[in-house]
Amino acid sequence: MHLKPSLFIVFIAGATLLFFACPKKKQSLSSSGSNMPSGGNPKLIGEWQAKDGSKLKITNKTFAEADSPEPEDYFVKGDTIFTSFQGNLPYTKYAIKKLDEHSLELFTPDSVVMDYTK
Numbered sequence: 001m002h003l004k005p006s007l008f009i010v011f012i013a014g015a016t017l018l019f020f021a022c023p024k025k026k027q028s029l030s031s032s033g034s035n036m037p038s039g040g041n042p043k044l045i046g047e048w049q050a051k052d053g054s055k056l057k058i059t060n061k062t063f064a065e066a067d068s069p070e071p072e073d074y075f076v077k078g079d080t081i082f083t084s085f086q087g088n089l090p091y092t093k094y095a096i097k098k099l100d101e102h103s104l105e106l107f108t109p110d111s112v113v114m115d116y117t118k
Helices: 005-021
Strands: 046-050 055-058 062-065 072-077 080-084 092-099 103-107 113-117
Touching: none
Parallel strands: none
Antiparallel strands: 046 055, 046 113, 055 062, 062 072, 072 080, 080 092, 092 103, 103 113
């Protein structure tokens, strides 16, 4: 039994396309037991304080403003933090304007920019 070269080339091309077209399975960083938040940016974790005295505490699993009685679950997608109380919808969105080891600028849901420092 002898394969035609054109059939072999079509098979190899199809296998290559299939390999590169299938999405790779990503491991969730928050479920791996590491100290990374849901979204993978360890710079977010910590206690942040704004110039007006308000505080923000972010752990690898929760997001809490100082005036909030209960911390909220959160995940990060792109430059946006999505929070929800016990997984309920709708999500509250905070857009990250700037983030480094010592400063954080967030657009709050009411479009106010809050500057935080560690």
